[in-house]
Amino acid sequence: xxxxxxxxxxxxxxxxxxxxxxxxxxxxxxxxxxxxxxxxxxxxxxxxxxxxxxxxxxxxxxxxxxxxxxxxxxxxxxxxxxxxxxxxxxxxxxxxxxxxxxxxxxxxxxxxxxxxxxxxxxxxxxxxxxxxxxxxxxxxxxxxxxxxxxxxxxxxxxxxxxxxxxxxxxxxxxxxxxxxxxxxxxxxxxxxxxxxxxxxxxxxxxxxxxxxxxxxxxxxxxxxxxxxxxxxxxxxxxxxxxxxxxxxxxxxxxxxxxxxxxxxxxxxxxxxxxxxxxxxxxxxxxxxxxxxxxxxxxxxxxxxxxxxxxxxxxxxxxxxxxxx
Amino acid sequence: xxxxxxxxxxxxxxxxxxxxxxxxxxxxxxxxxxxxxxxxxxxxxxxxxxxxxxxxxxxxxxxxxxxxxxxxxxxxxxxxxxxxxxxxxxxxxxxxxxxxxxxxxxxxxxxxxxxxxxxxxxxxxxxxxxxxxxxxxxxxxxxxxxxxxxxxxxxxxxxxxxxxxxxxxxxxxxxxxxxxxxxxxxxxxxxxxxxxxxxxxxxxxxxxxxxxxxxxxxxxxxxxxxxxxxxxxxxxxxxxxxxxxxxxxxxxxxxxxxxxxxxxxxxxxxxxxxxxxxxxxxxxxxxxxxxxxxxxxxxxxxxxxxxxxxxxxxxxxxxxxx
Numbered sequence: 001x002x003x004x005x006x007x008x009x010x011x012x013x014x015x016x017x018x019x020x021x022x023x024x025x026x027x028x029x030x031x032x033x034x035x036x037x038x039x040x041x042x043x044x045x046x047x048x049x050x051x052x053x054x055x056x057x058x059x060x061x062x063x064x065x066x067x068x069x070x071x072x073x074x075x076x077x078x079x080x081x082x083x084x085x086x087x088x089x090x091x092x093x094x095x096x097x098x099x100x101x102x103x104x105x106x107x108x109x110x111x112x113x114x115x116x117x118x119x120x121x122x123x124x125x126x127x128x129x130x131x132x133x134x135x136x137x138x139x140x141x142x143x144x145x146x147x148x149x150x151x152x153x154x155x156x157x158x159x160x161x162x163x164x165x166x167x168x169x170x171x172x173x174x175x176x177x178x179x180x181x182x183x184x185x186x187x188x189x190x191x192x193x194x195x196x197x198x199x200x201x202x203x204x205x206x207x208x209x210x211x212x213x214x215x216x217x218x219x220x221x222x223x224x225x226x227x228x229x230x231x232x233x234x235x236x237x238x239x240x241x242x243x244x245x246x247x248x249x250x251x252x253x254x255x256x257x258x259x260x261x262x263x264x265x266x267x268x269x270x271x272x273x274x275x276x277x278x279x280x281x282x283x284x285x286x287x288x289x290x291x292x293x294x295x296x297x298x299x300x301x302x303x304x305x306x307x308x309x310x311x312x313x314x315x316x317x318x319x320x321x322x323x324x
Numbered sequence: 325x326x327x328x329x330x331x332x333x334x335x336x337x338x339x340x341x342x343x344x345x346x347x348x349x350x351x352x353x354x355x356x357x358x359x360x361x362x363x364x365x366x367x368x369x370x371x372x373x374x375x376x377x378x379x380x381x382x383x384x385x386x387x388x389x390x391x392x393x394x395x396x397x398x399x400x401x402x403x404x405x406x407x408x409x410x411x412x413x414x415x416x417x418x419x420x421x422x423x424x425x426x427x428x429x430x431x432x433x434x435x436x437x438x439x440x441x442x443x444x445x446x447x448x449x450x451x452x453x454x455x456x457x458x459x460x461x462x463x464x465x466x467x468x469x470x471x472x473x474x475x476x477x478x479x480x481x482x483x484x485x486x487x488x489x490x491x492x493x494x495x496x497x498x499x500x501x502x503x504x505x506x507x508x509x510x511x512x513x514x515x516x517x518x519x520x521x522x523x524x525x526x527x528x529x530x531x532x533x534x535x536x537x538x539x540x541x542x543x544x545x546x547x548x549x550x551x552x553x554x555x556x557x558x559x560x561x562x563x564x565x566x567x568x569x570x571x572x573x574x575x576x577x578x579x580x581x582x583x584x585x586x587x588x589x590x591x592x593x594x595x596x597x598x599x600x601x602x603x604x605x606x607x608x609x610x611x612x613x614x615x616x617x618x619x620x621x622x623x624x625x626x627x628x629x630x631x632x633x634x635x636x637x638x639x640x641x642x643x644x645x646x
Contacts, residue, residue, distance in 0.1 A: 059482065074453055
């Protein structure tokens with residue numbers, strides 16, 4: 001099969017869906033001529049024109065809020081928030097409007113919105129362009145939260161997101177854009193709430209998201225050489241969250257490590273560990289562990305930033321602790 | 325602008341419907357039959373009426389926390405509204421929204437809104453959809469003087485302006501953001517002056533004169549439908565009651581209130597219609613009696629409707645694929 005980068009896979013999903021459904025439009029900062037700051041919307045303007053590929057001013061509240069109004073009025077907006085860090089200036093339109101309107105209206109509104117955004121550290125972009133805020137998003141009833149880790153998942157999940165009738169926050173880790181993988185040419189969907197076992201193993205379950213999936217896989221490779229068999233589970237969506245796959249894996253391995261790049265305190269890992277404790281406590285042979293960033297803003301200096309991002313070494317160490 | 329008799333009487337009836345509905349809401353709130361917060365529109369009826377008189381059923385509006393008047397003017401059903409205010413299952417939102425979130429998407433009502441300034445970006449989006457689909461629809465955003473200081477107002481109007489969308493922003497300037505007078509929340513006297521920042525027309529209107537509102541809105545909506553882009557209409561008005569029911573109103577004088585009550589939009593319009601020979605005492609009584617009966621029917625409907633079942637709490641969070 002041919003390979004694409006993560007960014008190309010997303011781009012292909014957008015193009016194929018826009019060809020299929022004329023009610024889909026793309027809007028955001030620099031999504032037109034520039035093609036998106038990370039290139040994900042490259043070529044869309046040329047193919048679909050200015051009505052469907054709309055450069056917006058720097059106006060995050062209006063980018064998200066106009067998507068709410070347009071979706072309520074029958075369109076399927078796919079809007080881009082250049083960095084998830086910028087959600088602060090626009091959060092009301094997402095969590096008080098987009099997420100709640102269906103419920104507040106007694107179920108009568110349909111809001112098919114995809115909010116694509118980027119997260120993550122690794123580019124020395126410092127504290128306001130590097131955060132991982134997915135836990136904020138998964139705390140809001142009414143939103144779906146997608147966290148792809150591979151080009152294959154990125155394409156299938158984005159197509160699912162676009163076809164979903166709910167507001168979906170689609171989070172792309174910026175360090176994954178250049179990663180390559182096999183991606184089918186035809187459009188395909190990946191159901192939300194279906195975790196993917198990225199590597200099978202028997203001794204410990206490592207649940208990891210986005211860029212951390214790849215570090216978990218590296219750790220698993222290293223640990224395999226030492227005779228430890230690691231199962232790597234990628235939830236792929238945090239809302240809905242496929243706890244069934246995670247719990248079944250834990251029942252098999254009897255040990256759990258959760259890895260994410262977001263700060264540990266209040267992170268998705270707490271939710272996953274708590275759910276395992278509620279549902280499968282008796283299966284655990286060791287206390288679960290979380291490998292996540294420390295409770296600090298993301299620092300600028302490459303040395304500090306690398307100290308902030310969970311490393312393969314830290315994952316290996318955590319696994320060794322739970323299997324000891 | 326000449327207005328036919330039928331339209332004049334519709335406007336009169338609509339204003340009086342809002343007034344009678346809300347007087348009943350105040351009464352029911354006072355005796356504990358309506359839970360939560362209630363923000364009444366009494367005194368401002370000419371604004372929603374004069375604007376919505378031009379709207380088609382498929383046009384959109386976004387409303388505010390003070391939204392009953394907008395809903396009634398856009399065709400909202402009194403029974404479903406009252407039941408929603410009671411928190412009953414038969415209400416517009418099955419009891420999940422209440423006064424601040426009443427909506428009827430089928431009538432283009434994209435919701436009252438509990439967030440001051442929540443509406444402008446949403447109205448801009450609805451206007452974008454109208455332009456995108458080429459339907460000739462417009463989107464009207466009702467907002468208050470206070471909301472015009474929010475960033476979302478600037479962002480929504482600016483985007484509507486640069487994209488030349490059929491959006492009309494109607495500022496109901498009732499002079500106070502809860503307790504803070506307009507003079508202490510902005511330097512401009514006329515909020516319509518802010519239209520210049522977006523290179524769109526700004527109209528200042530006596531918001532207690534339904535004909536004046538009707539004329540300004542007519543021009544703004546005509547422009548929008550014909551592809552000339554958004555407009556800003558500032559309607560100077562006054563809420564007779566507090567910000568919400570129970571507001572002690574220590575921030576304004578009884579003299580000021582009396583001065584504005586003397587300019588009551590309904591009484592003014594009624595005199596005018598009688599002068600014009602469009603309305604008689606007998607006809608006015610007939611209209612009023614009919615409204616009172618409809619409001620009573622709405623109350624009876626709300627009272628007799630069942631509560632939601634507790635398990636309904638879990639429904640309608642997400643749209644489930646068919």
